[in-house]
Amino acid sequence: MEAAEKANVSTPLIKRLDLSKGDKFDTMLQGVLDVANLPDPIGKVTFANKLDEGLDLYRVTCPIGVLLVIFESRPEVIANITALAIKSANAVILKGGKESFHSFAAISRLVGEALSGTEIPPGAVQLIESRQEVSDLLKQDRYIDLVIPRGSNELVRSIKSNTKIPVLGHADGLCSVYVHGDADVDMAVRIVIDSKTNYAAACNAAEGLLVQRCALKSHLPSLAKALIDAGVSLKVTPEIGEALKEAGVAGTGSATIMSAEEKDFETEFLSFTIAVAAVEEVDEAIKHINAHSSKHTDSIVTASKEIADKFLNGVDSSGVFWNASTRFSDGFRYGFGTEVGISTSKIHARGPVGLEGLTCYQYQLRGSGQVAADYVGAGGKKEFKHEQLDM
Template sequence: MSTNLSVPNPTPELIKVAENAKEASILLGQATNKQRCEVLIEMANALNDNADKILKANLVDIERSEKEGLNKSLLSRLQLTKNKLEGCIDGVLKVSNLADPIGNRQLHRKLDENLILERVTVPLGVLGVIFESRPDALIQIASLAVRSGNGALLKGGSEARATNQAIMDSLDIGLSKSNVGTGALSLLTTRQESLGLLHLNRFVNLIIPRGSNELVQFIQDNTRIPVLGHADGICHLYVDASVDIDKAISIALDSKIQYPAACNAIETLLIHEDVAEIFLKKSLPIFSNSGVTLKGDSKSQALGVKNPAIDLDWSTEYLDLILSIKIVSNVDEAIEHIRKYSSRHTEAIATNDKDVAEKFLRSVDSSGVYHNCSTRFADGFRYGFGAEVGISTQTLPPRGPVGLEGLVTYRYFLRGDSDLVKDFASGDRIFSHTDLPL
């Protein structure tokens, strides 16, 4: 157990919940692909049957959170519309149709006669997921956990407590109709439980935080359990000299206003000095009509951007209709700015010059780097993963939107017949290391 004194130890009740999730995850991991898919279908049916109850609970959360002064971006994430809920349910079904991530043989090698080595994918075990505001995240994570044979302890923010409970009640109905998975998912409801979760390294194999920079940093500093996630989503779009201005404006608008509270919305727009005047002349009225507040460096202010940008703006995740603008002399200056201020989430370039595009794609070290398209495509559902448990900006895999493949590990199986290392050490036997068909 961790000895960090800033976090209380888990209660006996929480330890029991974790033990149950661990036991259930073992059974779920040994279930057939068909059985796990059937669980997801039952979960989707239960969510659909209880849709009205879930949406009514969400209205309760919205009204309470508005009275409590929850900020605009978190309110946006908290809201669960009918269309969004239908999309989540469709995502559960899509996850059930994805290829089975368990039992894939990645390596098959004959070390010597009758000594066969395999590397095979297996579930991680139990996920601990702490998320703020977004009740749709509960549905996504639960479906991915079950499909990948993992248990999950799920802790949502207090602002979404009614919605999360209504969703969890529905998921439990789906789980109860199957012979596998019962007890694999548990909803934690108190701050004490979320803090105690950080100590459960005997039972929890991975923690996935989805929320503010402060939340992620706190979790990373207070647990021995591996943590997957990202703190900030400071994303950039660079508009190059060789560009179709109208297309670049469209990309910038979609990247900023399609859903400004998302972590993959751009916070900074970098513009090549050769096209800055014409780009801003055409785009400033459009940004203004879209409700976007612009902050600019001295060069962009001289071209019509009203508000000054200070140093802090370049490293700020607004999660709102606010956009910082900087004019740069070339792609190298744009890349250097991104290296300095980016959170390594998602960056994009708008250009017709393929050489410049390739330089940008190969030089920017973020989990997603795009050419001539919106940063809002950084999403597991849009990537065809069915859903995602979150986005990871770390260098080691999994990286970017994390779907099923990021929720499995692998195990080495070695099958022999009374084989001994001393026979190889003495030279009586020699390794053949022959690769066999997967």
């Protein structure tokens, strides 16, 4: 603590770093126990097929291998990630924010001591300290199987462009809410306010609001007033600006109404600002979102199941919500217990990633001396049975 104060670390950061503050330590401990209590993700048979008599194929979940996890400076994170890695039988190399290095080193030493009494090799969990080590390790695509960067967009982007190792994570959280003309106004207001203001710095907070053109009189004024009352500034298209002027809605205090530029619809404000535009129909909303969003989470508010289905099937994001806040996009809320991160990739795991995202699978074939040459396609006459086996 004193060292942190001397090093001119800001007070809110010091608070975040102090593990003895409030119930932080107990929460950390509970997090580890929660992971320990999750079902074992390894060795599960997810597909089984009898190829022939005495020739059975099983798809079995297994660890990915060696993970490189780069994370922020909250000291409790190292305990959670270590627990997840051990539970999923992966080896992990950890690099945390430099402000907490001494806490990390102490926790890491304890982890090593605890592991020494088990069958897990002590080298399965390793802590590194410097950025140079990270950049050296990013070159080791033969030995490291997955990189998980948690932290700023810049960090994630820089890692993605500096490695051939697959990266699990998300650089941006550009989420939107689309309010259809038939939406209940109060419901739309609640969802938009929660999506924007519940935790504006989160990746699942809304950065854009789309309103159906036919709702510019019926819905837009209430939405805009509620946002301004909550302290949110609006960046609006000329059409929205005009509609607000007609409805007599104006900014107050720090919550202003400004003209939006094109880039505002691709900006992650992470603050009390939202970009607002009108669209003619749900199709245009889908098109706008697919063109501008980061494929994280987008929500529609509508009374119509048909319109909702169109939106849910048309929007190419990891989370597509109907009549719910974008803020529900989260591993804990989804019921995964804990999350490794949120992925906006469309390969491997997508959306909030739990333990399952730290596993892959292998095909185990259990035979009794069979050779391919006896079967059709490889020179022989025998036909495969291909009967699904009971798992």
